[in-house]
Amino acid sequence: MSSASFNIVSIRENKLLNRRELVVEAMHQKASTPTRQSVREWVAQQLGVDVANVFVRKIKTEYGIGKSVAEVHVYNDQKLARVIEPLYIIARNLGEEGKKLIEEIKKRRSERREKKRKKKKKK
Known part of the structure; x- marks a missing residue:
């Protein structure tokens, strides 16, 4: 895992799609943007869910600041996630x-x- 400190900015419950939508902030001064896998592992650990149920939609890094913001979807069921999430998002996370x-x-x-x-x- 990279030398980044993570923080959950917001959690939104989406009951229709049976998932939680998170905005995660990563501070990484003098380090590269955190990987999708490191964000997935950290979110799974914080929420007490399986890593397979966590999908990072995007990671946006602000130039020169050392700060990234990631959009993450956390599903209750992995089968439902594979139906809802687009194929390219699933592939990026796997x-x-x-x-x-x-x-x-x-x-x-x-x-x-x-x-x-x-x-x-x-x-």
Whole structure:
């Protein structure tokens, strides 16, 4: 984990989507922007939830100040999170596993396109 100090700025309960929406502030003077994984681990530890239920939507760093603000969604159920969160957000938060997931989905899409092309040619 980087040498950043984290602070939860706000927590909003979204009962419709069964999640909590957090704004987390990270102070990191003379250090790089904290990674998504470090933010996920810190939020999971603070809220007492599994890291798999935490998704960092974005991290915005202010130039020259050493301060970043992250938008984080914390779900009660991991299956629900995978349905609601966009695929690119899931992939960004899963790292190497996410890259494999994206490649697999691209492969499936191209296979479906090929099937459609073959059907059109037959007609």
